[in-house]
Amino acid sequence: MSQLSQVFTRASTGLDAPLVTIEVHISSGLPGFSIVGLPEGAVRESKERVRSALINSQFKFPKGRITVSLAPANLPKSGGRYDLPIAIGLLLASGQIKEKINLDGFELYGELGLNGSLRAIEGLLPAIIASSQDAHNIILPTQESAQYTLVNQAKIYPCEHLLQVCDFLQGTSNVNQLVRKLTNKQTIYNNDFSQVKGQHHAKRALEVVASGGHNLLLVGTPGSGKTMLAERLPSIMSPLSDDKALERASIYSVANKRLDLTQLKVRPFRSPHHSSSAVALVGGGSIPKPGEISLAHEGVLFLDELPEFPRSVLEVLRQPLENGVIHLSRAAQQTTFPANFQLIGAMNPCPCGYYGDGTSKCHCTEDQIDRYKNKISGPLLDRIDMVLTVPPLPKEALLEQTNSSAESSEVIRERVLKAHNIQFKRQGKFNDKLTPDEIEKSIPLNKDDKQLLSEAIDKFHLSARAYHRILKVARTIADLDNSETVNIQHLSEAIGYRRES
Template sequence: MSQLAKIFTRASSGMDAPVVIIEVHISRGMPGFSIVGLPEGAVRESRDRVRSALMNSRFKFPQGRITVSLAPANLPKHGGRYDLPIAIGLLLASEQLKSKIKLDNFELYGELGLDGTLRFTEGLLPAVIAGSQAKHNLILPKQKADQYALVHGANIFPCQNLLQVCEFISEMSDVEQLAYQSADEHTSYDSDFSQVKGQHHAKRALEVASAGGHNLLLIGTPGSGKTMLAERLPSIMPSLSNNKALECASIYSVADRAIDISKFKVRAFRSPHHSSSAVALVGGGSIPKPGEISLAHEGVLFLDELPEFPRHVLEVLRQPLENGKIHLSRAAQQVVFPARFQLIAAMNPCPCGFYGDGTAKCHCTADQIDKYKNKISGPLLDRIDMVLSVPPLPKEVLLEKNTNDAEKSKTIRKRVINAHNIQLQRQGKSNDNLAADEIEELVELNQANKQMLSAAIDKFSLSARAYHRILKVARTIADLDNSDSVNTQHLTEAISYRRFR
């Protein structure tokens, strides 16, 4: 005599959550417990966790030959999420549990403790989203379940232990369904632009960059406020939509990072150290995990001391800056992570940092300065829309006390959101995401503007990519001015942001 049970769950494969059918078969023969279907170490170890959890929950561990199949067989399975469905499958197959609910409409997730406690499992958010889209009910650990309440339409039943799941399946007791929780529309920020003294030109550049999603390089002496300005950029950026916020939260879930529900719609700000490796930046590992560029998706990636990053590390940014995603190929699997971030970089003007500050501190030679700047490759610079010089703060401004007259982030954010909405209504995306033919169609140049651009191309040796990025920045400046057309003033300001040498 043999018994068979089927339970549904989902695997983790990058940002995807493919359905996994767990089949549990108990037959006569020599006692044994085998798991098939490309299980990695943590999945194979579930045999011992499930055995102890069943016995400590006052169930009998089935005798006989036990075969657990994780289908599809060619999909790698990793993590502890399969413990609960395997345990329920064993109880159903051994007839210790009678299901009075239709399990075909349920998906089960959760790692089991030896006492039967359900533990939090990393990377479940993409599975919760996929399960809700499939109109399935979900049983998962109660620990940290609040983050899943942000998924609209998800029928989630959080449980504390194996016994509670069994009582729910046999309808001996009810489990309170997790109520949908809408994200707070009134987001709060830790920092504000009113805290920055002076630097009005830099604030204007950051406003333009934020409104159009443009990449920006800040060049200035130590202490001029580059990092302080960059850290306040998220406070003037438009809040994330629900779908975008869920996508960003899913990346954090896959990377096993904490999700702050109070800042669900606030754009991410990631600032990796210059000693970070290429894998830390773009992601990787035997089981691919998102890197800093994916954690900064729809937010800001700030690279301080840009020339101090190894050149080969910076070069890996070139493709994601263009495509907005990163392809990771490993022996076991190939995954794609989203990586549409806004690059904000900062650097000193020379190795010592004091070139052009109006003092005699700098003793760098022209060759040393050129060598320092040449650490950043031309192709990467070509992908940076705006380059801005941040001068040292005059002592008169530094000694002044901050007043309430300083423009707050809230005021700047209103202008940015207005420009952002203009772009969405006109083309359905931000200016930085426009293709070359789209931006040329949106920006009509008269003869005088063509001559100005021609002179800029000759003077700065601009590539076709750089030319189109100037047009995109000019279009953003016009949007901030509520102008339907791009005029000479807008183009002049956009060209002024292309000076690096």
């Protein structure tokens, strides 16, 4: 006599979590255990973990021919998340437990230890979001369950052992439900602009960057403060909204990266080493995982020593910088990850780093300097809105032990937030996302403005993209000045930021 059971869970494909129906069929015949439905290695090994977990939890492993179907059959399945639902399906099909709760309203997740304990799994947060949208109850491991309560209205039942899950389903014991909305605790920033001495021009440029969502290249000698300035950029950017914070947590969950929940609403700051590969930056693998550009989503991607990155690695950034997403195509599946980041690059003015610092340290030839700068392609530079020279800090400022005149990040952030409000009230997005048509309509130019821009185009050989980026930056500067129109002073400052050192 054949026996059949059905349990629900979800797969992980990027930030999507399609529903998976696990059907377990036990029939007479030679003993066997097969899993069908495009299982990869970890899923195929599930039968050994499930077998040991059942035996060590004082259950009998069913005799007969066992077939486990993971539907839909054409969806690749990976990871250990299917252990718990397969084990429960086996116990239901063999009649060793009889659920008193309607399992049609439940989804089960968890990897099993050989003793029946439940272990945390990666990439579960998108599944929790999808489950809560379908008003399903969720049974999952207790480990790291706190991050799953970020999802509003999620009905989560954390368990530590297979036996606890069985008792709960049979109604013989209770499991406390976790229900908590995303908290609105005050966002704490570890870095502050008041810690930076001098560099007022650089601070102004970063304020413009934060206000309009622009990209920036910092050029300066070693020790001039490029990295210190870049690290403090998130402290003047607006905190993430609840939805964006949850999206960020989902990306980290899929990438199996630990996220400090106290810093959840602080915009991310990622600084990969220049030895990173293209896959490390944009993501990939046989089962696509997010890369650094997705981990920096809605935040800052800082590339220090920009010319030291292989040119082929830097070129993969061009399309995500324009589109804000990255499409990864593999033979088995196609995945899209969000990648709406601000690129902040830093480089020295020459190979030795000391060209133009007013000393005789630099002995680089013009040919060496040109080769060094040419490591960064023109198309990539064309996508960078602003280029800023960061001069060495004067010794007087360095010896000054009090920095009372420096503005704090909170003061600067208030101005940035006002500029954000102006932009979203006017157009519903940051200035950096304006299309050429929207730029032409929102920034009327008079005769003097056109003359200034014409001279800049001729002098700096600007492309159409670079021209529009100047107008976007000028629009942001005008918003910081609370000006409805872009005047020639705003254009002049924007052109100054475009000039290469």
